[in-house]
Amino acid sequence: MKFEHRAIPIALAAVLIDTIGFGxxxxxxxxxxxxxxxxxxxxxxxxxxxxLVIFSLTQFxxxxxxxxxxxxxxxxxxxxxSMLSFGMDYALMAFAPTLAWLFLGRAIAGxxxxxxxxASSVLADVxxxxxxxxxxxxxxxxxxxxxxxxxxxxxxxxxxxPRAPFVAAAVLALGNAAVMALAMPETLAPExxxxxxLRDAHFIGAFRPLFEAGNAAPLLIAxxxxxxxxxxxPATWAFWATARFGWDARAIGWSLTFVGLVxxxxxxxxxxxxxxxxxxxxxxxxxxxxxxxxFLAYAFITRSWQAYALFLVSAMSGLVFPAVNGLLSRMxxxxxxxxxxxxxxxxxxxxxxxxxxxxxxxxxxxxDHGFPGxxxxxxxxxxxxxxxxxxxxxxxxxxxxxxxxx
Numbered sequence: 119m120k121f122e123h124r125a126i127p128i129a130l131a132a133v134l135i136d137t138i139g140f141g142x143x144x145x146x147x148x149x150x151x152x153x154x155x156x157x158x159x160x161x162x163x164x165x166x167x168x169x170l171v172i173f174s175l176t177q178f179x180x181x182x183x184x185x186x187x188x189x190x191x192x193x194x195x196x197x198x199x200s201m202l203s204f205g206m207d208y209a210l211m212a213f214a215p216t217l218a219w220l221f222l223g224r225a226i227a228g229x230x231x232x233x234x235x236x237a238s239s240v241l242a243d244v245x246x247x248x249x250x251x252x253x254x255x256x257x258x259x260x261x262x263x264x265x266x267x268x269x270x271x272x273x274x275x276x277x278x279x280p281r282a283p284f285v286a287a288a289v290l291a292l293g294n295a296a297v298m299a300l301a302m303p304e305t306l307a308p309e310x311x312x313x314x315x316l317r318d319a320h321f322i323g324a325f326r327p328l329f330e331a332g333n334a335a336p337l338l339i340a341x342x343x344x345x346x347x348x349x350x351x352p353a354t355w356a357f358w359a360t361a362r363f364g365w366d367a368r369a370i371g372w373s374l375t376f377v378g379l380v381x382x383x384x385x386x387x388x389x390x391x392x393x394x395x396x397x398x399x400x401x402x403x404x405x406x407x408x409x410x411x412x413f414l415a416y417a418f419i420t421r422s423w424q425a426y427a428l429f430l431v432s433a434m435s436g437l438v439f440p441a442v443n444g445l446l447s448r449m450x451x452x453x454x455x456x457x458x459x460x461x462x463x464x465x466x467x468x469x470x471x472x473x474x475x476x477x478x479x480x481x482x483x484x485x486d487h488g489f490p491g492x493x494x495x496x497x498x499x500x501x502x503x504x505x506x507x508x509x510x511x512x513x514x515x516x517x518x519x520x521x522x523x524x
Contacts, residue, residue, distance in 0.1 A: 141268020
């Protein structure tokens with residue numbers, strides 16, 4: 119894979135390391151929570167939802183601030199600070215004596231969780247507007263590869279205890295920060311920097327240029343509802359697989375590894391080609407439709423092999439993020455890319471505040487009534503709602519990229 123700028127692989131490495139760190143702890147989360155909380159799986163599921171909510175709440179507040187700081191001081195210092203904070207967070211969680219410490223750790227991680235925003239800004243800085251959607255697909259590929267390495271590694275390291283993966287994640291994050299400090303070039307040109315104003319560093323301020331450009335509201339609403347659905351995987355997968363199939367940490371880790379392999383193949387090898395051929399808008403429809411159908415099927419499956427087969431269907435939902443991000447990035451100028459990406463991250467955080475609570479409660483209630491697929495059924499409703507908005511309001515109202523047919 120050849121990159122047009124040497125900053126791109128370093129920014130993608132930050133996403134990769136962050137995802138490895140997140141994925142490496144997923145297989146042990148059920149056991150760690152049930153052990154620390156002295157509780158059963160149903161209550162641990164609900165508690166995991168609360169942890170995701172606190173993470174997303176602090177990320178919602180910090181995302182626009184860090185995005186605007188990256189527009190003022192550059193992408194490099196923000197990325198380095200984020201990775202340092204992640205490393206300290208994982209170290210804290212590795213030695214957490216009570217569930218309250220897990221809450222503190224997730225709050226710190228959320229406040230520092232701007233790695234996707236600055237990384238996306240790096241790609242936007244060095245890529246022509248008409249090529250950004252394909253390049254944004256590399257973010258998904260890095261995420262997928264991280265899910266290949268992270269959960270598999272976490273499943274293996276779990277043999278040394280439920281805290282061992284947190285130590286490994288801390289080492290990876292701190293090591294990545296050191297590499298970035300030595301090798302990361304700055305991509306935001308001095309002439310494209312702008313003053314930092316706290317009054318703009320919030321959710322509404324981040325999207326003000328989009329609303330001034332027009333045509334953005336339906337796209338943002340659809341993206342928000344899709345994010346509600348897409349949170350089904352980090353919010354419930356480990357608990358759903360345990361309840362539905364009786365999988366242990368190792369089995370959960372291998373399932374997520376397979377997800378990552380498929381995601382990396384689609385995002386790294388197919389996303390750019392598909393978007394270039396059919397256009398961002400049609401790619402968006404394909405992604406939402408495949409995701410919705412996969413969620414609906416997950417709600418009713420009863421065999422482990424069916425879960426693996428559905429991964430191949432849901433992989434096409436990886437088109438959604440790069441298509442949406444590419445469309446939105448063309449609506450603002452170079453000096454606002456960091457604010458835009460921070461705003462997108464903040465919007466996703468709002469979804470991540472609401473969605474884990476909704477989905478984990480649906481899962482826990484469904485398990486209690488003999489229907490573990492309840493959370494996936496809710497996710498399917500969200501996905502098809504987003505698809506309806508795109509078809510009804512967006513397809514003819516967003517700018518086309520030059521040379522596409524979509």
